[in-house]
Amino acid sequence: MTSVSAGSGIVAQDMCKSFDDHLVLDKVSLAVEEGTILALLGPNGAGKTTMVRILSTLIPADSGSMRIAGHDVVTDPDGVRAAIGVTGQFSAVDNLLTGAENLQLMADLRHLGREAGRRRVAELLAQFDLTDAAHKLLSTYSGGMRRRLDLAMTLVGKPRVIFLDEPTTGLDPRSRRTMWQIIRDLAMSGVTILLTTQYLDEADQLADRIAVLDQGRIVAEGTPAELKSRIPGGHVRLHFADPHLLHLASELLEAAAPDEDQLVLQVPADGTVDSLRGLLDELHEARISVERLSIHTPDLDDVFFAVTGSHVTAQLNADPAPQGVPLS
Amino acid sequence: MTTLAYTLSDSRVMLRRNLKHQLRYPSMTVMLIGIPIVLLLLFVYVFGGQLGAGLGAHEGRSAYLNYVVPGLLLLTVASAIQGTSIMVAMDMTGGIIDRFRTMAIARASVLTGHVLGSLIQILVAIAVLIAVAFGLGFRSTAGPLHWLAAIGILALFAFALIWLAVALGLAAKSVETASNTPMILFLLLFLSSGFVATATMPTGLRQFAEYQPFTPVADTVRGLLSGAAIGDHAIAAIAWSIGIAVVAYLWAIRLYNRRRAAEPK
Numbered sequence: 001m002t003s004v005s006a007g008s009g010i011v012a013q014d015m016c017k018s019f020d021d022h023l024v025l026d027k028v029s030l031a032v033e034e035g036t037i038l039a040l041l042g043p044n045g046a047g048k049t050t051m052v053r054i055l056s057t058l059i060p061a062d063s064g065s066m067r068i069a070g071h072d073v074v075t076d077p078d079g080v081r082a083a084i085g086v087t088g089q090f091s092a093v094d095n096l097l098t099g100a101e102n103l104q105l106m107a108d109l110r111h112l113g114r115e116a117g118r119r120r121v122a123e124l125l126a127q128f129d130l131t132d133a134a135h136k137l138l139s140t141y142s143g144g145m146r147r148r149l150d151l152a153m154t155l156v157g158k159p160r161v162i163f164l165d166e167p168t169t170g171l172d173p174r175s176r177r178t179m180w181q182i183i184r185d186l187a188m189s190g191v192t193i194l195l196t197t198q199y200l201d202e203a204d205q206l207a208d209r210i211a212v213l214d215q216g217r218i219v220a221e222g223t224p225a226e227l228k229s230r231i232p233g234g235h236v237r238l239h240f241a242d243p244h245l246l247h248l249a250s251e252l253l254e255a256a257a258p259d260e261d262q263l264v265l266q267v268p269a270d271g272t273v274d275s276l277r278g279l280l281d282e283l284h285e286a287r288i289s290v291e292r293l294s295i296h297t298p299d300l301d302d303v304f305f306a307v308t309g310s311h312v313t314a315q316l317n318a319d320p321a322p323q324g325v326p327l328s
Numbered sequence: 329m330t331t332l333a334y335t336l337s338d339s340r341v342m343l344r345r346n347l348k349h350q351l352r353y354p355s356m357t358v359m360l361i362g363i364p365i366v367l368l369l370l371f372v373y374v375f376g377g378q379l380g381a382g383l384g385a386h387e388g389r390s391a392y393l394n395y396v397v398p399g400l401l402l403l404t405v406a407s408a409i410q411g412t413s414i415m416v417a418m419d420m421t422g423g424i425i426d427r428f429r430t431m432a433i434a435r436a437s438v439l440t441g442h443v444l445g446s447l448i449q450i451l452v453a454i455a456v457l458i459a460v461a462f463g464l465g466f467r468s469t470a471g472p473l474h475w476l477a478a479i480g481i482l483a484l485f486a487f488a489l490i491w492l493a494v495a496l497g498l499a500a501k502s503v504e505t506a507s508n509t510p511m512i513l514f515l516l517l518f519l520s521s522g523f524v525a526t527a528t529m530p531t532g533l534r535q536f537a538e539y540q541p542f543t544p545v546a547d548t549v550r551g552l553l554s555g556a557a558i559g560d561h562a563i564a565a566i567a568w569s570i571g572i573a574v575v576a577y578l579w580a581i582r583l584y585n586r587r588r589a590a591e592p593k
Contacts, residue, residue: 056430057429057430058426058429058430078432079432081430081431081432082432084430085430086426086427086430088423088426088427090422090423090426091423092422092423092424092426092427093423093424094345094424095422096348096349096352096353097345097348097352101348105341105345106431108337108341109338109341109428109431109433110431111334111337137352153427154427157431
């Protein structure tokens with residue numbers, strides 16, 4: 001994780017941060033390559049927002065080294081600020097101005113100049129479908145419009161690195177999809193994006209890589225596919241008519257986990273047709289009849305609960321063959 | 329552009345934002361300018377007859393009008409800075425301040441915008457109050473230079489109190505607190521020579537009134553407008569203003585920078 005070329009991405013090593021006695025970030029390292037999206041996934045209070053606030057120069061880290069687009073967060077915060085755009089969890093818009101005035105304010109503070117500033121404002125209003133509402137006060141804006149304006153304000157200075165802290169929280173499904181498309185387009189144009197989210201499907205949809213943050217530590221990191229394959233969530237559940245058959249089957253299939261109460265045997269499986277056929281053939285040859293079966297493929301929910309739930313993590317660590325752990 | 333040019337440019341942008349806010353939030357702006365005018369009418373037409381008699385003049389009410397105008401000019405200042413405190417707290421409790429902090433802009437420009445915006449608002453409010461006072465029969469012996477000096481003293485004192493209001497707005501955890509704490513200044517104003525001569529107060533109170541900032545400012549402005557003796561009040565007024573401005577400025581900057589380290593809400 002630490003060997004990524006600095007370039008115009010994000011590189012953080014051994015970030016630590018405490019608030020009073022509470023350790024919020026415990027030696028967190030991560031890297032986001034230029035033009036890619038990293039989703040920082042974690043439950044409430046995991047330290048996601050703190051991490052974004054440190055990387056975007058809002059609060060200092062206690063220790064660690066952080067470089068954004070080649071600028072050091074500690075020694076060159078203004079260099080970082082000139083290169084980044086941040087859309088926080090709470091809408092960062094000026095409620096007493098109109099949409100166009102909000103964007104113009106950003107253009108002025110980015111020192112774009114009169115003509116270039118006006119052009120950029122008009123461009124963004126069109127891109128974010130806000131042209132009709134440009135001269136209305138923000139009190140008349142819907143939640144989705146505010147979010148779009150918020151992100152448009154972030155993009156006024158054409159930042160190379162963008163931080164999005166829970167960009168779709170509270171949006172209706174349609175606005176959410178619109179926002180997703182905007183984020184994808186940004187990454188396509190070469191912008192580096194770090195986004196935090198609590199939504200697994202959002203990370204799955206958008207991210208090139210996912211880092212799972214829990215209690216101040218990165219507990220898992222990889223592409224969505226890697227993470228899913230790493231987690232033993234895929235299994236077949238075999239339902240039997242009586243305890244005797246269950247017993248026979250669990251003797252035959254060593255890796256399986258029996259559930260005596262429900263008369264169910266949970267067998268690890270990768271979800272391919274071949275493995276399923278092999279399993280059924282094996283049972284057929286042993287003359288063990290199965291009443292019915294269900295197939296469970298791993299999704300990010302399995303990943304999330306497996307690596308963030310402390311009791312589940314403990315079980316995984318203690319058990320070298322954890323296929324029997326009920327993960328879903 | 330140089331750093332100084334950026335600072336000036338950013339401050340100008342923030343000032344424009346602040347002035348727009350005043351126009352977009354007219355209920356507050358009109359109220360803050362309107363209260364001193366209502367109180368001027370109240371003091372002159374309700375209290376003025378009796379209070380004027382105490383001044384020992386024939387035309388009690390008009391004599392009291394001439395006496396009380398400096399007090400109401402100070403009330404204009406105290407009223408307006410309540411708005412400063414509210415505006416600053418609104419900014420700090422909203423999300424936009426974090427956006428400003430993640431941008432490469434002159435850090436203090438947010439506060440500079442508030443200070444200059446409030447100063448402009450106060451000068452407008454003072455002009456309105458003086459115009460109303462003249463309409464009610466206020467008469468001054470002051471020439472242009474005296475007027476300029478009086479406005480200058482008021483502006484300097486206002487500048488100091490604006491920084492104090494900025495600090496109070498930064499220190500407040502909510503907008504409600506920010507709107508309440510500056511009220512203490514109204515009390516200080518009433519316990520000064522703004523509305524009645526300190527000589528008429530009981531001893532303990534008189535001593536307090538004579539040694540607090542509103543009294544020298546009120547007496548200096550009154551002296552400049554009416555030709556009464558000013559004595560060392562002018563020096564005291566300037567010293568108080570500079571002292572408050574420096575302390576409040578340092579306090580405000582410290583609060584503004586310290587808030588960076590706070591845990592996100």
